[in-house]
Amino acid sequence: MRKVLCAIALAIPVVVFTQVPADSVSPRAKQLHDRAIVVDSHDDTTQRLIFDNAFDIGKRNPNGNIDIPRMREGGLDALFFSIWVPSEVTGPTAVKRALDQIDAVREAVRTHPHDLMLATTAADVRKAAADHKIAALMGMEGGHMIDDDLRLLRVYAALGVRYMTLTHYKNNNWADSSTDKAAHNGLTAFGKDVVREMNRLGVMVDISHVADKTFFDAIETTKAPMIASHSSSRVIANHARNMTDDMMRALARNGGVVMISYHAAFLSEEFRVASEKKNGNVVAAIDAMSKKCGGNEACTTMEGERIDHEAMMKGDLPKVTWEKIIEHIDHAVKTAGVDHVGLGSDFDGATMPLGMEDASKLPKITDALLKKGYSEADIEKILGGNILRVMEAVERLKGA
Ligand SMILES: [Zn+2]
Helix, strand or coil: CCCHHHHHHHHHHHHHHHHCCCCCCCCHHHHHHHHHEEEEEEEEEHHHHHHCCCCCCCCCCCCCCHHHHHHHHCCCEEEEEEEECCCCCCCCHHHHHHHHHHHHHHHHHHCHHHHHHCCCHHHHHHHEEEECEEEEEEEEEHHHCCCHHHHHHHHHCCCCCEEECCCCCCCCCEECCCCCCCCCCEECHHHHHHHHHHHHHCCCCCCCEEEHHHHHHHHCCCCCCCCEEEEECCCCCCCCCCCCCHHHHHHHCCEEEEEECCHHHCCCCHHHHHEEEEEEEEHHHHHHHHHHHHHCHHHHHHHHHHHHHHHHHHHCCCCEEHHHHHHHHHHHHHHHHHHHHHHHHHHCCCCCCCCCCCHHHHHHHHHHHHHHCCHHHHHHHHHHHHHHHHHHHHHHHHCC
16 A cells, blocks of 8 residues: 555655545644553453464564554553453363463563563552553453352452453353343342452453343442443444443443444444355355364464455455444443443454554544544543543442
């Protein structure tokens, strides 16, 4: 693309003056973005730490969405590393895999002391930003990893886990998932005990992935604000993983925050419908990918994103561009209020829209919100202020 622009520049210089590179942001946006504490509440980079031998978080990688150089370039100050094992993996195996991932995040911090700092509180995140380090936090994606045992929840909290998504794609023994057949009518009595214990431990209750009834049961049970760590708007893209306007308003009344996911199928209804129809070329590519990757989760995600991007470029799937993120943020702000919206990319775990290929592109969000007329103070809240406020509230209620 750059080469084409240069060729045009030689022939018709005047065109160049009106050309603005797609990734350019205004000096005001850059300044604001640098000043703000930018927090991303959901990144699946942990799978790469475990499964991808070629991955070095300290170097710029040719694939994936997250590493230290690209976080630095994109002004990302804090991220929640997801601790995730598939719903089908349960019992001691799930626990072992969760502990391995917690260790991998802590080791990444230990081996990159000049760039990363382990953070478990909002104050830690602020300190890391002041010290020009990236705050590494942990969120557990799926309550099945506690193996129906509050003692394990307490162990995970002690190791630094600061939110837990009550379910993943399938129900567990005490909560229904949004993408499974209802089995518990929301949260069971034990599920409500889990929420209360999370409140007591200062672990945020995350309602991304849960069934609508589980959401409403959790919001009735919790004493602390909750988060949706990576969900978008169901009015715009009718995916069960997204939130209805009623849910967004209820979350706002609870003092919580919806962190907008950038996954193409959660951003665009057209893309969601097309990808669920399963285009033959895409299905064949996915089959080949499954054979190639086996059970390697990092490989599956990297390859899955590549396949979706190729399909978008070939016309096998509709193109989704990064501006859809802004549409979701704006809808959530209009629905829940500007104090209740943040960023939960799902980097390294989903299909990013075109133009938001990795963390280095984040300043474009600040630039677009400024252009939309958002105040600098409101943009700072969306970039990270809101989730930090929720963390502080959850910390204050700890032990109650
Ligand atoms: Zn997820």
